[in-house]
Amino acid sequence: MPPPATTNLGYTPPDGGWGWVVVLASFISIGFSYAFPKSLTVYFKEIQEYFGVSYSEIAWVSSVMLASMYAAGPISSVLVNRYGSRPVVMVGGLILSAGMILASLGTSIIHLYLCVGVIGGFGLAFNLQPALTIIGTYFQAKRPLANGLAMTGSPVVLFTLAPLNQFLFDSFGWRGSFLILGAIVLNCCVAGSLMRPVNKMAVPKPKAEPAEVNGAEDAAAEALRIEDNPKSQSCVHRFIDFSLFKHRGFLIYLVGNVVMFFGLFAPIVFLAPYAKHQGIDEYSAAFLLSIFALADMFVRPATGFIGNTKWIRPKIQYFFAFAVSYNGVCHLLCPLFSGYTGLVVYAIIFGIAFGMVCALLFETLMDLVGAKRFSSAVGLVTIIECAPVLLGPPISGAMVDTFGEYKYMYYTCGVLMLLPGIFFFIMNYYNYKKLEEEQKQSASVEMRTAEDSTQQKLVQKDDLTNETEK
């Protein structure tokens, strides 16, 4: 069961109001984080010719950027824990912009790796983590919907950036385009400025949560702690919360996701080449990707909405497991779709599957670890996911090259998605059971301590009234 918000966070998230503006801001930040590396591929051909390198060398720019974005996750988490979302996103926008402007002056491919890849990736990481974290602070009841909406940023921004990049390239060549992109990404700073720290009213946010039992929190203990000085935070939470590695839900999520990420992105990367391999012309093959992106775009908010309904919300982990398994089944069936119509159908179904997984990806993590520890959790998850994200497409590419056929790669990806799906079903069933047990236990403890504390308070109040009377 997801932890009740008020007891866990120490305040009531607004679930609306300025929260929707924050969703818009996260939409922009998340959109840039995921779509920006993918949209740069438009420039690769010219840059490849300009520097006289092979295509795989230039493709590394995107990979380095993605890897850097994931690897810088923990640093981002630390900063968000310390300073909040707003400053980190604004700094991220500035770093990304600086990276692109420096890249436009580049004289070698290494220069591009450093400026676009490493510096750009850092900038993106400083956008991604805070954007995800701040949603958790503003929403509780409507959080799946907010997450779904924010994650829609990725396909929408990609859809906008792709033709924009083409236009910039035709007008200004790659150097000028990088310069102008450096200005466009400064809009992340605008997004950052919208990320007002949530108003916690009279109550300072209690951060120290030593060895927190998953979800179930003692309401009375919380009440007592509220009057503590907000400045006394445990040293761990000023940096990153490694105690998450003892957290059952977190471990389940981590293990499942690492396996899943190996097979998540490869099918998208190979959709167009697979179509061309089947004899479909280049434009129709590219159109398949547009169909995929459209399906993705509409499914994400829909999934957020469904995840928010009262039937799904309590057991949202199962919904996520279903989405992952559905992806797996989709890929296993892919070789059965032949011809252009078949591939269009596959693109739509895959788009729906992928959108569902992405919309729920971070919502489930928030659900498991709670909004307070989410910042650290996402940092740890992204740095560990760095490996499968990077290795997935090249391994799939190697598979295609060895077998000469795409279907084995699709089978593998299907299995790599189906197994985590089943794993999630089983493990989350076990996890939900354990959570229920723990809640029952802590509820009985809570009753006892509540009785004790109310007795204590009554005694104290009597003392006070006695004093004032005197």
Place this chain on the structure above:
Amino acid sequence: MSASYTHLSCQLLLLLMVCRHVNTKNTTVITEPPVETSGPNTPPVAPLTPLQTGQKSVVLTGENHTEKVEVVNPVTLNLECAWTGNNKRLPNITGYWTKDGKTIETSYSNIQLQNGRYYLRREFSIMNEEDLGTYSCIFDPKAKVDFILAAPYLGEVRDKPIVSYVGDSVVMICKMDEKKPKPLSWNWYKQNGTNKVKIEVDSPGHRYKITKDEKKAKLVVHNLTESDSGLYYCGAVYGIGTSVGYLQLRVITYFEPLKPFIGILVEVLVLVAVILIYEKTGSKKDDQSGAEGNPDQNTNQLHGENAAADGRSSTRQRKV
């Protein structure tokens, strides 16, 4: 044209000798390039080697058809059109050939209906670039087949201008498709007024660098200036002639992208300022009215201190 007719008579003699050994297929493509004994820099093969012969046949069922024929080396080409006829099915009709729209006078002939089709055949000798073009066989009422004879097209040439910057260098590439025959050599030209000036590598300033391999030619221009803008041609040299692709170069200064850059920068600064000022003024109003709901964290502690006295009551209210 007279030269080609003398060539034609020479070939007729050669053909009579060689004819039996040449394989004439009834359907698609032909033209095998001759064996390359000379290097890529030598001029095209002299016509003393036995000419290739090719055949191209098209069956026309409608009124119009266009057929592209790739010619690499000088060749004697037999073009054949077979028309299935229209509703009338006259036993005799007339047909003739045109080249590039102009009727070939000697080509008028009466055609008999044979096996349900009207046949029109003619032999053309394609010796040089002038002989390339569109040859059409026309059956008198309306039916027509166009044969477009050309050297292999340069497929992968960028049709939009290449943009580069003053002081920077640019790489222009012309590539011939993998499946198409390899050119003998490559040449680069720049459009100067109305002339095509050939680009030599040892031109003053050593600004040009040409790299050629079989399928690809690369022109690198260093230290660009605005006068380098314009049309560039790359020519793939074949036995029959040169296949040309053109590229357009546009050289601009750094000020051009700087304008939208500054525009967007200003937009971002304005938006951020507006958002932050709105927030500050919003919080000041709340401060003055003394109400709760204050987004500014600085005043929270003040509030917290004030509320200490009624702290207990507020916690009791907030219990779930």
